[in-house]
Amino acid sequence: DDSWQIGDRLTVNLGLRFDHNDGSIPSWFVYDGWEKTSERVPGVDNIVDMNNFAPRLGLAFQLTSDHKTLLKASYGRYYDANHHDNWSYPGPAVSDYKISYYDEDIEDYVLFDTIPGEMGYTVDPKLKNPYADIFSLGLERELMPNLSVGATFIYKKEKDLIGWEDRGATYEQVSLVSPDNGQTYTVFNQTSALGSNEYWITNPSRYGHTYKALIFSFSKRYSNNWQLYASLTWSRAEGINILSNLTHSGASFALANSGDFGKDPNDYTNAGGPLDHDRTWIFKLQASYSFPWEILASMNYLYQTGVPIPSFTRVYPDQGLRQLLAEPRGPDRYKPWNLLDFRLQKTFTIYKSLKLDAMIDVFNLLNSATVTDNRSQDLWALAYNEPSFIFYPRRIQIGLKLRF
Structure with missing residues (x-):
């Protein structure tokens, strides 16, 4: 550098x-319960x-x-960092799958077959490391001392994301009607025998992200007892990744912790478009003012568009039940966020450099009750679109800080 x-x-x-x-x-070592044995994996x-x-x-x-x-x-x-969960699953130590059936004559389960846990899984020897190319272009102008405005454009392209790909089974396209919404979907129906699947941990060609953002900013640096920063962001995040069939953002990108998206080609139905964390508009405002007698008042305001709400439906090809995105993400979103936090602080000088700050914080001053998650996004579920989480209500926090 x-x-x-x-x-x-x-x-x-x-x-x-x-x-x-x-x-x-x-x-x-292989363990028998909590006891280590002499056998090794x-x-x-x-x-x-x-x-x-x-x-x-x-x-x-x-x-x-x-x-x-x-x-x-x-x-x-x-x-990206080298996450071992992206390539260490299932590994040589994974347990075998045991298939049993219930025998009514003996009123007990009988072992039918055992399938090695690692069977059908292959790590691509040409596995690539995911990466992002990020471009930015910005213009900033000082209007007067301590006061400036700016505009920045950001473009981010992520490639070689890691995910599942089935390279063993064969499929044909058929039209099936979902019992949940009565819509007809083009579905991949498996024509090869069940068990012919070969799941590869690889860099699926359909995976990838793009992020575009335009940010306008206004900055008043601290002078004359006050400061202020404001920004308005328009953004668009879209693509396909291992989380494309999940219902909310915040899950892990590590392959072993992110389900089985991509193992069946039907997972890609309606999976493109806005990502689960896409927010079209974000507005931020931060300000503070120093009053006489060492009293400080500050506030922080956040407005942002809600993230997309997906909906899932069911179809029944020959390989069994498959859950599809009923429609592309984007048209349905959670309500926008409106959050205002406020702080009032008084500083007491005890002795020379020894000071005591007494502060009171009010979080969610407007008592916003915006829904941020639902109990279920499955069209057939009784709890479909029922709220499961809202913002914490207005709350007050009192604090003391000793500085020396």
Whole structure:
């Protein structure tokens, strides 16, 4: 990483990062309950081996001779961390699957078959490390001392995301009617025998994200006893990933913890479009004012569009029940957020540099009761679209802080 000053207006930053990631599963003891036995599970070496170069470029250019108009641009490639949960599942130590049936003659279950736990799973030897290319272009203008406005455009493209892919089974497209909403869907019906599936941990070609944002900002740095920062963001986040059939954001991207999206081609039905964390508009306002007698008042306001609400329906191809997104994400969203927090603080000087801050915080001052999650998004469920979580109500917190 290095920086060059070219003239009195242009600054250029160049950087190049190299990452090497490899992964193996070590041999380990087999346990009988809580007791360690002498038997060992074999290890697996060199499951992944990744070498990545990540370039970085940034520049800042003063457009005017008064050095009050700044143009900023940057590009960078950023690789994901090496999460072992993306490639270590199921691993050599996974338990076998036991299939049993109930025998009414003996009134007990009888073992029918045993399937090795790791059967049908393959880690792609050419597995790639996910990465994001991020571009930004910004313009900032100082209107007067301590007061500036700006605009920034951000574009982010994520590729080589890790997920499931079935490379063994074959399918034909058929039309099936969902019993939940009466709509007809084009469904992939498995024509090969059940058990012919070969699930690969790979970089599915249909996976990927794009994020676009335009941010307008207003900044008044602290002077004359007050400061203020405001921003308005328009954004669009869309694509397909391992979480595309989940009902809410915040779940883990690690493959072992994120379900089985992509194992069946029907998972892709209506899966494209806005991501589960997509918010079209975000407005933020932060301000503070210092009154006489060391009294400080501050506030923080947040408005943001609600995230998409998905709906799921059922179809019944030959491979069994499949749950589909009834329609693409986006048209239905949770209500917007309106959150206002306020603080009032008084500082007492006890002795020289020894000070005591007494403060009172009011969270969710407007007592907003916006629903942020539902009990179920399944069209057939009795709890469909019933609220399960709303904002915490207005609450007051009193605090003391001693500084020395």
